[in-house]
Amino acid sequence: MQRILSSQLTAHVHETVTIAGWIHRRRLLKSVAFLIVRDAEGLSQVVVAVPETRAQLEEPTFVEESVVEVTATVTPNEQAPGGVELTAPKIRVLATAAALPFELHRPAIGATLPTQLDHAALALRHPARREALRISAAVVAGFRAGLTEQRFVEIQTPKIVASATESGANVFTLDYFGRPAYLAQSPQFYKQLMVGVFERVFEVGPVFRAEPSDTARHLAQYTSLDAEMGFVSDHRDVMAALTRTLAAMTAFLDRPIVPSEIPAVHFTEALRIAGAPADEPDLAPAHERALGEWARREHGSDFVYVTGYPMRKRPFYTHPDPARPEYSNGFDLLFRGLEIVTGGQRLHRYEDYVEALARAGEPLEPYAGYLDGFRYGMPPHGGWAIGLERFVARLTETANVREVTAFPRDLHRVIP
Amino acid sequence: MQRILSSQLTAHVHETVTIAGWIHRRRLLKSVAFLIVRDAEGLSQVVVAVPETRAQLEEPTFVEESVVEVTATVTPNEQAPGGVELTAPKIRVLATAAALPFELHRPAIGATLPTQLDHAALALRHPARREALRISAAVVAGFRAGLTEQRFVEIQTPKIVASATESGANVFTLDYFGRPAYLAQSPQFYKQLMVGVFERVFEVGPVFRAEPSDTARHLAQYTSLDAEMGFVSDHRDVMAALTRTLAAMTAFLDRPIVPSEIPAVHFTEALRIAGAPADEPDLAPAHERALGEWARREHGSDFVYVTGYPMRKRPFYTHPDPARPEYSNGFDLLFRGLEIVTGGQRLHRYEDYVEALARAGEPLEPYAGYLDGFRYGMPPHGGWAIGLERFVARLTETANVREVTAFPRDLHRVIP
Incomplete structure (x- = not known):
């Protein structure tokens, strides 16, 4: 033509x-x-x-x-x-088109979100919806470019697994040639194991959460931007690589939004800034918003790291802070007051995994297949996972992650 | 550090x-x-x-x-x-590493493939195995670069679907919040629908086939390199875009292996070249090998297109050849005598889908959610899907796709 x-x-x-x-x-x-x-x-x-x-x-x-x-x-x-x-x-x-359920030529689609999602293939043609997906593509391309430049190698890992990787809750079960298997909630152990192969790896792929949460920020399938790197001193090396990657992910914007150094506060300090009691075990959404406002006010930054989350609120593979073992070398990154990245240093010695599982009262057996790889020499390492849809929603100031997802999956929706 | x-x-x-x-x-x-x-x-x-x-x-x-x-x-x-x-x-x-099940410092791993797969995290450290995955990453990067240059936009589509997209066979069933759902065998309809949004789209993602085939070329999960483009005259526009993409996918090699024009033979001619009876409905592996030898001998090409497959052997969404409606505007691409790409022009009018399903004796209902999008104006379009692991296996002359896959999934294997 x-x-x-x-x-x-x-x-x-x-x-x-x-x-x-x-x-x-x-x-x-x-x-x-x-x-x-x-x-x-x-x-x-x-x-x-x-x-x-x-x-x-x-x-x-x-x-x-x-x-x-x-x-x-x-x-x-x-x-x-x-x-x-x-x-x-x-x-x-x-x-020839049939009669349309809603018009596309107005500044916004004059139909409810559920109606738009019922006719997603049509609604996505609207310039505003289309633009969000173009931004999503640019963010993903920037993620890969930023990591490739830092010597990370792209990997593909299994989405069907024999046991849940994130402590059992909220997994989809499937029939795998007559046996039960599960949809992967993250490529967590696979990316860690691949540090043993390439030192630095990343993956862009779907992850699955059978969370019954019907909110504006939960999806049953979302795109996870995962990275993992070896030979780190601690979580701060991971944060430095992430900051550089975030700059690449947002390089398409007219003005840079990622400072060369993102402010970082320890969890205990974060509680104080957010005005929360000192014995709170985690940050509530209101605390995250308060920290976002603080970062903007005090540092002119849209981003703020919270480091040193208490060990009891982090997954068992998290590396403790050697100086204060009740706190972790794990971090979250807040973007305009919303948590969009979770990361940290991981355990790297097989015997530390065995001990951590025992302490958590969890059996070793479901993890045995993954942990086998840790027996053969793994360097100190860490990494992160970014939820693509949440990141793009925050970037475009969109209220609901479904508006920046082509064909979202949730508690109620599996069509189209 | x-x-x-x-x-x-x-x-x-x-x-x-x-x-x-x-x-x-x-x-x-x-x-x-x-x-x-x-x-x-x-x-x-x-x-x-x-x-x-x-x-x-x-x-x-x-x-x-x-x-x-x-x-x-x-x-x-x-x-x-x-x-x-x-x-x-x-x-x-x-x-400190534990005693190894096999050595990594010899030119090849001295253990059977099943043993290597049992200890995949270790086996992948072997330079030869590692190199195959590096090539895989380069191929994927080239795929994206070649398509981005041709104005294709990257998309992410659902891997959990309400009905099978490829005529029902060999799908994995899962429990989706108490209802049955399926793992997507391809992003076929989604990428077609997204032609209505971006005209040209691509996706790199996992697809799932519950095929009970236990061969060197079958995986239960593989990485599909999908593309789809609108406003085509017929399948030849698709083949031209694919040829250009293949050149980008192999640009990292020392010498180019993709000719500027890949030889193309009609299915009827392909049967003759392969010495097969004129009434054969499909090409057997031996025929594919014969065609691969012919392309190398007559055209000095590792690649050969076979066009015009009989309609009855192609999926219902395939566009017929207007001049000879018993043949399709679908094609396969053979690489060194093995089919690694399937593509073609698709139906684009809603009423043609309704008719094609009726002719195939299939109910409309399972497809209704996807086909709704075709009611609202879709241009003539076509596309292709490349199996990444098969492509890399052929490129590296590896006998078994499992050797170029990080953690393969098959009939017998879901760990690690």
Whole structure:
């Protein structure tokens, strides 16, 4: 198909060209009719003055979202988008749309989120929804670029596992050739084991949480941006690599939002800043918001690290702080007052895993297959996981993660 | 941790440096002892002449695969790897390895594939296994680069679906909040629907096949390199984009292996070349091998397209050849005599889907959620799916796809 894109029209003034796309809007005025055609790059204005073509436009095939091919002359017009419009068109319909459940040409979709999700393939065509997914693609590309530059190697790991990796709760069970198996809640142990192979690894992939939470920030499947690195002194090496990666993830923005050094506060200090009692075991959402405001006010930063979470609130593979073993070398990263990254230094000695499981009162057996790899020499290491959808929602100031996910999965939704 | 990598040693001759890595080999000769230390970049030779350090090396913690940190002087030695070795070392053990089930310092691992897979985290450290995964990462990076350059946008789609996308067979069933759901066998309909949003999309992600086939080329989970593009004339536009993408996927090789135009033969011609009866409905592995030999002999090409497969052997969403409707606008790509890509033009009109399902004797209902999107105007489009592991196995001339997969899943294996 010999077509040019809307963005290329200005290079073809006074020429006859062919464009193709969706009818974004049809406007039948008294003396003239307009067709706004949408393609991957933007909008083109097609002007119809000839009665025969106008009659064609009044047919039911010319509804919005029908796909058309338009051959016409590129004519300058200062009022038109991009300064050009298409005149004297010949129009061919490639596919006719049915009646739409909602319109796409207004600034926002005038339908509830559930209705949009029921017709996700249509709703995602709206420029605002589409833009969020483009940003998501740019964030993922930046994640990979930032890590590749730091010598991380990309890996692919199993999503079907024999036992739950995150202490058993909230896993999906499946029938694996007649045996029970589970959907991976994270690539946690796999990425750790791959530190033994490449020292530094990353993975972009789906993870699955059978959480019955029906909130604006929970999904049953989300995209996890995972990284893990060996030969670290402690969690601070991990935070430095993450900060650099975040800068790459947001490099497409007009202005940088990641400071060269992100402020970091110890958990005990975080409680004090948030005005929480000193014996709180974790940060509540209100505390996270208070810390976000503090970081903005005191450091002009959208980001703040909270380090040294109490060991009893972190998973068993977390490395303790050698100086204060009741606190961990684990951290969270808050972005505009919301936790979007969890990371830290991990245990690296097999015997430390055995001991940690015993202390947690958990059996070794379900983990035996993963932990075997730790018997053969693993360096001190750590890493992190970023929830892509939460990150993009925060970046675009979108209230619900479902609005920045192509076909979200939750407690109620498995279609489309 | 202040360390340098093995590859950086030559820039530090006569200096004292710290390296860290795994004991790849320990050699205790009469007068001198050697430690070969492996890191992400290669091997370093550490020479031990002093009796105290030698005594340390004879301790059981200094077994192969223990993790060590070595501070020593970089000394030129033409016989050593890279022309330098480390002398007068101080060695610190970071983690002690248990007795190994097989050795890693020989050219090939002296253990059966099942034993290697039982200890995958260890086996993958072997330079040959590690290299295959590095190639895999390079292939995936090239896939994305080649498509990004052609205006494709990356997407993430659901891996949990309400109904099977590929005609029902061989799907894994899971318990989705009390209802049955399935693991996606491909992102087929999702990538097609996203053509309505971005025109051109790609996805790198896991797909799941509950095939009871226990062969060297089947996996229960593999990585699918998917792409889909709109506004095509027919399958040949898709093949042109794929050829360009394959060149990018193999750009890291020393010599190019993808011709600027890959030879293409129609299915009927392919049967003749392979010496198969004219009424064969599909190509058998022996036919594929014969075609691979033919492409190499006649065109000097490792690749050959077979176009126009009979409609009855292609999925219902395949677009027929308008000139010969019993043949399809679907194609396969053979690489060195093995099918590694399936692609083609798809149906794009909703009513064509309804008709195709009726003709195939399949109910519409399981597909209704996906097909809804086709009601709202979809352009002519097509795409392809590449099996990453098969591609890498063929590229590296590896017999079994399990050897180029980090933690393979098959009929018998779900651990580690």
